[in-house]
Amino acid sequence: MSDRSLRGAGFAPRYYQIEQELKARIRTMQPHEPLPSEATLTEQFDVSRMTARAAVQRLVAEGLVYRQPGRGTFVSPPVTQRRADTLVRFSNEMRRQGRDPSSRVISARMRPAAPEEASRLRLPTGAEVVAIERVRLADAVPVALEQAAFPPDVRELLTADLAHRSLHETLIRLGRVPMRGYATVEAHSADEDDCRLLDVTPETALLVEKRLVLDQDDNPLELTQSRYVGARYSLQVAFSVDHGNSHAPPNP
Numbered sequence: 001m002s003d004r005s006l007r008g009a010g011f012a013p014r015y016y017q018i019e020q021e022l023k024a025r026i027r028t029m030q031p032h033e034p035l036p037s038e039a040t041l042t043e044q045f046d047v048s049r050m051t052a053r054a055a056v057q058r059l060v061a062e063g064l065v066y067r068q069p070g071r072g073t074f075v076s077p078p079v080t081q082r083r084a085d086t087l088v089r090f091s092n093e094m095r096r097q098g099r100d101p102s103s104r105v106i107s108a109r110m111r112p113a114a115p116e117e118a119s120r121l122r123l124p125t126g127a128e129v130v131a132i133e134r135v136r137l138a139d140a141v142p143v144a145l146e147q148a149a150f151p152p153d154v155r156e157l158l159t160a161d162l163a164h165r166s167l168h169e170t171l172i173r174l175g176r177v178p179m180r181g182y183a184t185v186e187a188h189s190a191d192e193d194d195c196r197l198l199d200v201t202p203e204t205a206l207l208v209e210k211r212l213v214l215d216q217d218d219n220p221l222e223l224t225q226s227r228y229v230g231a232r233y234s235l236q237v238a239f240s241v242d243h244g245n246s247h248a249p250p251n252p
């Protein structure tokens with residue numbers, strides 16, 4: 001569909017028409033290839049800048065494109081996928097897919113443990129935790145916001161280079177080897193912090209994983225909440241079928 005023919009196409013909102021045209025273009029583009037600027041889109045489609053921005057924001061929310069402040073908007077790489085029954089280190093997972101992993105440390109500090117943290121990490125009342133908040137990126141695209149709490153005996157994490165080195169590899173060097181754990185997965189909408197740190201729009205769907213990781217001695221090591229952008233990350237599930245009482249005779 002040409003830019004001119006878009007102007008008279010049906011009764012769909014103008015931003016929706018532009019969105020559909022851009023989706024068609026994106027299918028022919030390579031990951032990280034730049035989209036036209038908002039100013040260029042405004043001129044191409046003869047619309048206001050607000051309308052052009054609305055179309056691009058919808059593409060960002062779907063995970064088809066990502067923004068880099070001061071640089072522009074770019075085509076997103078394929079969605080990241082992980083087996084739900086396996087916790088693979090994020091860095092290894094990305095490298096295995098041919099992507100460049102990195103982290104942006106938002107904060108790293110000691111603070112009082114919240115009641116749930118003290119309970120699940122088996123800490124005494126009044127104990128502190130090592131609290132680390134990071135944005136996890138793949139090819140410079142924000143994929144997840146990670147908020148983790150650790151027992152105070154691994155406070156050396158606070159001085160580690162967690163922007164470029166694996167947190168779990170650092171724990172192993174400290175003598176605490178992540179071995180197994182438990183996790184729950186929920187669906188949430190993006191809040192204000194998510195929008196700011198993950199470059200998404202309000203109400204964007206997030207996959208929220210809460211996990212407890214145990215070390216080689218079965219001691220609690222890490223309590224983490226990871227907030228994944230749903231359009232940029234997925235969990236692959238392998239399962240067996242529970243037939244229950246399927247062989248029992250039907251009720252009369």
